[in-house]
Amino acid sequence: MAAPEALSLRHVGRGDLARKRGELRDHIRAAAIVEFAEHGLRGASTQGIADRAGISKTKLHYYIDSKEELYAEALTHITGIWADLFEGIALDKGPEAFLSDYIARKVRFSLTHPAEVRMFTGEVMRGAPMLHAVWAGSREATLRASRLIGAWADQGLIRRVDPLLLQFHIWAMTEAYAVMASEARFMSGLGPDDPLDEAHIVAEITALVLNGLRVQ
Amino acid sequence: MAAPEALSLRHVGRGDLARKRGELRDHIRAAAIVEFAEHGLRGASTQGIADRAGISKTKLHYYIDSKEELYAEALTHITGIWADLFEGIALDKGPEAFLSDYIARKVRFSLTHPAEVRMFTGEVMRGAPMLHAVWAGSREATLRASRLIGAWADQGLIRRVDPLLLQFHIWAMTEAYAVMASEARFMSGLGPDDPLDEAHIVAEITALVLNGLRVQ
Amino acid sequence: MAAPEALSLRHVGRGDLARKRGELRDHIRAAAIVEFAEHGLRGASTQGIADRAGISKTKLHYYIDSKEELYAEALTHITGIWADLFEGIALDKGPEAFLSDYIARKVRFSLTHPAEVRMFTGEVMRGAPMLHAVWAGSREATLRASRLIGAWADQGLIRRVDPLLLQFHIWAMTEAYAVMASEARFMSGLGPDDPLDEAHIVAEITALVLNGLRVQ
Amino acid sequence: MAAPEALSLRHVGRGDLARKRGELRDHIRAAAIVEFAEHGLRGASTQGIADRAGISKTKLHYYIDSKEELYAEALTHITGIWADLFEGIALDKGPEAFLSDYIARKVRFSLTHPAEVRMFTGEVMRGAPMLHAVWAGSREATLRASRLIGAWADQGLIRRVDPLLLQFHIWAMTEAYAVMASEARFMSGLGPDDPLDEAHIVAEITALVLNGLRVQ
DNA sequence: GATGAATGAGGGTTCATTCAT
DNA sequence: TATGAATGAACCCTCATTCAT
Numbered sequence: 001m002a003a004p005e006a007l008s009l010r011h012v013g014r015g016d017l018a019r020k021r022g023e024l025r026d027h028i029r030a031a032a033i034v035e036f037a038e039h040g041l042r043g044a045s046t047q048g049i050a051d052r053a054g055i056s057k058t059k060l061h062y063y064i065d066s067k068e069e070l071y072a073e074a075l076t077h078i079t080g081i082w083a084d085l086f087e088g089i090a091l092d093k094g095p096e097a098f099l100s101d102y103i104a105r106k107v108r109f110s111l112t113h114p115a116e117v118r119m120f121t122g123e124v125m126r127g128a129p130m131l132h133a134v135w136a137g138s139r140e141a142t143l144r145a146s147r148l149i150g151a152w153a154d155q156g157l158i159r160r161v162d163p164l165l166l167q168f169h170i171w172a173m174t175e176a177y178a179v180m181a182s183e184a185r186f187m188s189g190l191g192p193d194d195p196l197d198e199a200h201i202v203a204e205i206t207a208l209v210l211n212g213l214r215v216q
Numbered sequence: 217m218a219a220p221e222a223l224s225l226r227h228v229g230r231g232d233l234a235r236k237r238g239e240l241r242d243h244i245r246a247a248a249i250v251e252f253a254e255h256g257l258r259g260a261s262t263q264g265i266a267d268r269a270g271i272s273k274t275k276l277h278y279y280i281d282s283k284e285e286l287y288a289e290a291l292t293h294i295t296g297i298w299a300d301l302f303e304g305i306a307l308d309k310g311p312e313a314f315l316s317d318y319i320a321r322k323v324r325f326s327l328t329h330p331a332e333v334r335m336f337t338g339e340v341m342r343g344a345p346m347l348h349a350v351w352a353g354s355r356e357a358t359l360r361a362s363r364l365i366g367a368w369a370d371q372g373l374i375r376r377v378d379p380l381l382l383q384f385h386i387w388a389m390t391e392a393y394a395v396m397a398s399e400a401r402f403m404s405g406l407g408p409d410d411p412l413d414e415a416h417i418v419a420e421i422t423a424l425v426l427n428g429l430r431v432q
Numbered sequence: 433m434a435a436p437e438a439l440s441l442r443h444v445g446r447g448d449l450a451r452k453r454g455e456l457r458d459h460i461r462a463a464a465i466v467e468f469a470e471h472g473l474r475g476a477s478t479q480g481i482a483d484r485a486g487i488s489k490t491k492l493h494y495y496i497d498s499k500e501e502l503y504a505e506a507l508t509h510i511t512g513i514w515a516d517l518f519e520g521i522a523l524d525k526g527p528e529a530f531l532s533d534y535i536a537r538k539v540r541f542s543l544t545h546p547a548e549v550r551m552f553t554g555e556v557m558r559g560a561p562m563l564h565a566v567w568a569g570s571r572e573a574t575l576r577a578s579r580l581i582g583a584w585a586d587q588g589l590i591r592r593v594d595p596l597l598l599q600f601h602i603w604a605m606t607e608a609y610a611v612m613a614s615e616a617r618f619m620s621g622l623g624p625d626d627p628l629d630e631a632h633i634v635a636e637i638t639a640l641v642l643n644g645l646r647v648q
Numbered sequence: 649m650a651a652p653e654a655l656s657l658r659h660v661g662r663g664d665l666a667r668k669r670g671e672l673r674d675h676i677r678a679a680a681i682v683e684f685a686e687h688g689l690r691g692a693s694t695q696g697i698a699d700r701a702g703i704s705k706t707k708l709h710y711y712i713d714s715k716e717e718l719y720a721e722a723l724t725h726i727t728g729i730w731a732d733l734f735e736g737i738a739l740d741k742g743p744e745a746f747l748s749d750y751i752a753r754k755v756r757f758s759l760t761h762p763a764e765v766r767m768f769t770g771e772v773m774r775g776a777p778m779l780h781a782v783w784a785g786s787r788e789a790t791l792r793a794s795r796l797i798g799a800w801a802d803q804g805l806i807r808r809v810d811p812l813l814l815q816f817h818i819w820a821m822t823e824a825y826a827v828m829a830s831e832a833r834f835m836s837g838l839g840p841d842d843p844l845d846e847a848h849i850v851a852e853i854t855a856l857v858l859n860g861l862r863v864q
Numbered sequence: 865g866a867t868g869a870a871t872g873a874g875g876g877t878t879c880a881t882t883c884a885t
Numbered sequence: 886t887a888t889g890a891a892t893g894a895a896c897c898c899t900c901a902t903t904c905a906t
Contacts, residue, residue: 045258121341127398176388179388186355204385208424
């Protein structure tokens with residue numbers, strides 16, 4: 001088994017280097033997202049990012065162009081995940097199937113990637129000065145979803161609601177478990193590292209939304 | 217030329233001076249909340265606060281002890297408003313009356329005081345490092361509300377839900393209109409200074425919640 | 433004699449402060465010119481300027497906006513001196529009077545203000561990237577002088593020469609005693625702080641130029 | 649895939665390698681002179697030199713010991729050219745022949761090698777901190793020329809002048825066309841890449857000097 | 865009470881150079 | 886020989902805060 005490796009050593013070597021470099025950039029981005037989530041673009045310090053990544057500030061600056069560029073890249077990365085998150089979701093099996101799946105995915109993402117959600121929320125809270133530069137398709141995707149919701153109402157599958165506001169409300173509820181995770185734990189009597197009950201949260205939001213949309 | 221100044225000085229009593237000083241502190245606090253909402257504690261600059269207040273940085277520092285202390289005071293102020301906000305709300309007229317009123321008050325506050333809500337959300341998002349030091353009663357109030365909601369379910373007035381999570385969800389939806397106000401405008405096709413439709417928002421959230429809580 | 437001072441104390445106080453601030457800016461500019469003369473814009477360090485001015489780097493930055501702006505201001509200052517330098521020079525008494533005076537003034541300036549001349553020469557040597565932004569009138573003044581020289585030739589007062597190149601040559605010779613002052617001392621066997629013989633230099637350049645322009 | 653490299657390696661003899669290495673050093677030196685001319689020793693960056701040479705910064709540092717050493721080598725190189733420049737000049741055919749030739753050579757060098765002249769001038773302007781370490785013979789050569797000029801005056805071939813200052817003045821005028829080349833173009837109404845009129849410049853300087861030295 | 869001046873600490877970033885391969 | 890990675894020192898500049906009047 002050593003032979004093939006030896007033969008392709010040169011290429012493997014390069015691949016290793018490239019992979020290592022890529023991994024370090026990923027590592028840096030992850031550290032940056034935590035720092036940006038906690039302090040925003042202006043409050044984040046490259047020293048803080050370097051510390052979180054476990055590297056020196058100089059080394060960090062060897063891998064990035066600037067704090068701003070790193071922020072933009074992190075934001076782009078998050079919007080990319082956002083879009084990927086709904087790959088394969090059932091669009092044609094009616095509101096119940098779709099919304100259950102959508103809510104479950106969003107809650108899971110909030111619980112597993114709170115820093116990403118917080119950084120994103122922080123950007124939005126600041127008026128999204130950089131968001132639209134890196135995510136051109138957000139409005140289009142939202143409008144598409146609005147048309148889908150409107151069609152459900154047309155077919156009598158759900159109560160007639162404002163489709164845009166419904167999306168806002170689902171976002172707000174699902175993202176809350178990242179934004180206010182520490183408060184949720186505090187109010188629930190959990191310790192700072194105890195996990196939140198994902199299934200319970202999903203069930204509660206889903207029930208509220210599906211019942212809330214029921215035709216009267 | 218000194219005479220008019222001396223005369224006007226005599227006319228200003230101690231109470232006036234104290235009031236004037238208090239007004240300036242209020243003015244500074246308001247400016248600080250906007251700056252803290254936009255940049256967080258670390259990202260906020262005392263120069264930025266001074267600029268927003270229309271005073272010099274030196275003068276600002278004459279009136280405050282430190283940026284941290286100003287942040288804490290602003291946070292205390294916000295939690296005070298939060299508590300005041302539900303003065304006189306009907307606790308005994310059933311869920312529909314209470315929740316309609318509660319949602320309406322919260323939405324109105326988000327639309328009229330977005331900076332306060334954003335600063336508060338930022339603090340929570342950071343893990344609320346200072347919040348609990350300045351707001352001891354938050355958990356108690358939340359638990360009280362949970363008991364009220366539980367009692368409604370006991371009486372068959374609403375579907376049985378997790379009372380704590382219901383509160384989280386109502387907070388999330390109502391505060392969203394401060395947190396993501398700019399995105400809401402963007403997605404709605406509004407200009408950055410166009411007002412959001414308060415009545416419509418209140419109606420949509422209220423309908424979703426009340427329907428969502430209906431006993432099946 | 434104390435009375436008037438006491439009466440105008442307030443104004444004198446303010447004037448003193450303003451004057452002190454102005455003097456410090458002058459002092460900083462002088463230090464900067466020496467540093468810029470020695471190292472150019474890019475090679476100059478604000479630490480070096482602060483050291484030469486005998487103040488801390490932080491204090492320096494309190495008085496300037498940026499290194500670039502300080503460079504531009506210094507350059508503007510120098511071009512201003514340049515223009516002032518020829519106030520009251522006799523334009524209408526023929527080439528001999530004019531050129532003698534002009535050469536004497538330029539040599540004197542080079543010997544008394546070598547750093548100013550060196551900084552200026554450095555800027556020109558780099559292609560004058562900032563010079564034309566701060567000195568719009570240089571070309572016009574040069575062309576005016578060219579017309580004057582041309583007129584002298586028309587009147588047969590001097591040999592016909594290229595007026596522009598004559599100016600270049602006079603500049604070059606007179607400014608050389610700032611640019612290569614240390615070499616001039618070294619070749620003359622003088623110590624680094626010995627003064628160059630101004631009268632002798634003026635006499636030699638003047639003789640070369642006036643003889644060189646004589647009609648044959 | 650390694651074969652062609654190995655083959656070509658065999659073809660490259662030691663002399664070739666050494667020559668290639670020497671050519672690269674020459675190339676680097678040329679790039680360095682341009683960078684040093686524009687920014688001085690302290691303002692020059694090894695990155696800038698590497699860019700001008702079309703190689704990586706790492707490769708540059710593989711070929712040089714330090715920026716200082718490269719500066720010193722470039723300066724040595726220039727003083728070598730300086731000395732070579734007057735090979736074969738007629739020392740014994742009188743002032744007119746000598747000075748005409750000398751001025752023509754110096755102007756030509758300034759026009760063809762402006763970076764070399766500018767870098768040299770910059771060094772001199774800084775007080776020549778490194779020049780005398782690399783160019784021991786400069787004073788001797790200058791004094792020799794002074795004796796020659798003095799002899800011409802003794803023989804009545806030229807007016808009696810200070811021989812040292814005469815040399816300064818010829819240097820200043822001829823080198824000016826490298827030092828202030830951009831200003832000369834600007835004042836002449838030429839574009840930044842238009843050539844200066846060498847013959848005209850030589851003629852003007854020569855006429856001024858020869859006339860200026862004429863016995864009255 | 866109020867304000868220009870001042871400052872030590874730290875901000876993001878680039879530098880010439882060395883390391884490791 | 887050649888090169889990507891790494892680094893300590895230094896860069897210009899801003900920060901929250903205090904001083905001095």
